[in-house]
Amino acid sequence: MSLSREDVMAVLAGIKTPTGGSLVSEDLIRALAIESGNVRFVIEAASPDQARALAPAQGAAEAALKAAGAASVSIVMTAHENAKSAGARPKLTIGGHPTPHQGGPQKVSGIDRIIAVGSGKGGVGKSTVASNLAVALARQGRRVGLLDADIYGPSQPRMMGVSKRPASPDGKLIEPLHAHGVTVMSIGLMLKEDEAVIWRGPMLMGALQQLLTQVMWGRLDVLVIDLPPGTGDVQLSLAQRTQLTGAIVVSTPQDVALLDAKKALDMFAKLKVPVLGLIENMSTYICPNCGHEAHIFGHGGVAVEAARLQLPYLGELPLNLEVRLAGDDGTPIAATDSPLAEPYLRLAQRLIDGGMG
Numbered sequence: 001m002s003l004s005r006e007d008v009m010a011v012l013a014g015i016k017t018p019t020g021g022s023l024v025s026e027d028l029i030r031a032l033a034i035e036s037g038n039v040r041f042v043i044e045a046a047s048p049d050q051a052r053a054l055a056p057a058q059g060a061a062e063a064a065l066k067a068a069g070a071a072s073v074s075i076v077m078t079a080h081e082n083a084k085s086a087g088a089r090p091k092l093t094i095g096g097h098p099t100p101h102q103g104g105p106q107k108v109s110g111i112d113r114i115i116a117v118g119s120g121k122g123g124v125g126k127s128t129v130a131s132n133l134a135v136a137l138a139r140q141g142r143r144v145g146l147l148d149a150d151i152y153g154p155s156q157p158r159m160m161g162v163s164k165r166p167a168s169p170d171g172k173l174i175e176p177l178h179a180h181g182v183t184v185m186s187i188g189l190m191l192k193e194d195e196a197v198i199w200r201g202p203m204l205m206g207a208l209q210q211l212l213t214q215v216m217w218g219r220l221d222v223l224v225i226d227l228p229p230g231t232g233d234v235q236l237s238l239a240q241r242t243q244l245t246g247a248i249v250v251s252t253p254q255d256v257a258l259l260d261a262k263k264a265l266d267m268f269a270k271l272k273v274p275v276l277g278l279i280e281n282m283s284t285y286i287c288p289n290c291g292h293e294a295h296i297f298g299h300g301g302v303a304v305e306a307a308r309l310q311l312p313y314l315g316e317l318p319l320n321l322e323v324r325l326a327g328d329d330g331t332p333i334a335a336t337d338s339p340l341a342e343p344y345l346r347l348a349q350r351l352i353d354g355g356m357g
């Protein structure tokens with residue numbers, strides 16, 4: 001039986017809270033998503049104490065939804081405030097509301113430069129570029145952090161080969177992980193595996209702010225941020241709150257991808273974030289058997305666009321199976337001796353030479 005939104009809400013309306021209402025009547029349900037019978041949502045409590053008191057209701061909701069035919073149920077509990085009373089208990093709850101925005105974009109203490117890697121649409125290789133660029137910068141001796149802010153599909157844990165849940169000895173600051181010479185933090189490391197939460201805008205911003213300010217990044221020459229694809233609230237809020245050194249926009253050569261990339265460029269221009277350059281990914285395919293060069297998605301479109309917009313063109317990255325396998329294996333190609341590491345090392349050098357890395 002496939003559950004509709006109404007079915008799920010009806011079940012949740014029957015789950016009592018300690019204060020005598022229900023999860024629905026007290027308006028605690030957020031970001032409900034139902035996909036092939038898998039139900040996901042957030043219970044947004046007003047305080048950590050209320051979140052603790054709601055734990056039995058969370059259990060009851062899970063059981064009742066399974067009994068009603070849900071294939072799987074994934075519930076995330078979030079609380080608005082930071083737990084003052086939580087003492088030294090690790091608190092990795094993401095999704096708290098952000099603190100009110102004051103003044104213009106702020107610097108993040110200890111971090112000299114922040115480079116955001118964006119794209120107009122998903123799947124063009126933004127995360128691949130972000131991880132490889134971070135590793136390539138680290139290989140050139142820079143102190144580098146990589147923040148995976150792609151809340152809709154965090155892929156850096158897989159690409160960088162990290163999966164441990166970050167610790168928080170004082171319950172407030174979060175210890176990042178380290179891989180291939182890079183300090184790594186991903187929103188994906190704070191979610192349970194295979195859990196794709198759809199955050200409401202403010203919760204999302206809270207999570208990102210927490211990742212920027214509560215992670216013990218240490219001193220960094222550069223923090224690379226893997227943005228979500230497109231031109232949404234996360235990019236907007238990040239640029240309004242945080243001083244970004246610049247953005248790199250990744251596109252494939254196809255017209256459609258380029259059209260989307262232009263929207264991303266427009267957004268950065270409006271937000272007054274300097275565009276450091278454009279990258280054409282999946283540009284050239286060299287057949288591993290015969291050496292023939294093919295341009296599966298076209299070729300050169302991004303360079304032309306960059307020239308037209310008078311923006312730097314940072315080069316093209318070939319479409320290559322090794323690149324994908326390396327990413328899937330948790331060792332970005334830039335961390336290896338493969339000749340395919342070279343375009344990333346060149347990109348890193350170019351940024352360093354320009355004072356951006």
Ligand SMILES: Nc1ncnc2c1ncn2[C@@H]1O[C@H](COP(=O)(O)OP(=O)(O)OP(=O)(O)O)[C@@H](O)[C@H]1O
Nearest residue numbers: 122123124125126127128229318319320323324327
């Ligand atoms: N140059 C390349 N050669 C081969 N495979 C690539 C290349 N660039 C990216 N890929 C592969 O394409 C897929 C999508 O790439 P990636 O996750 O980096 O894109 P994305 O733009 O970050 O997507 P999303 O925003 O949806 O996360 C991945 O499997 C990645 O390994």
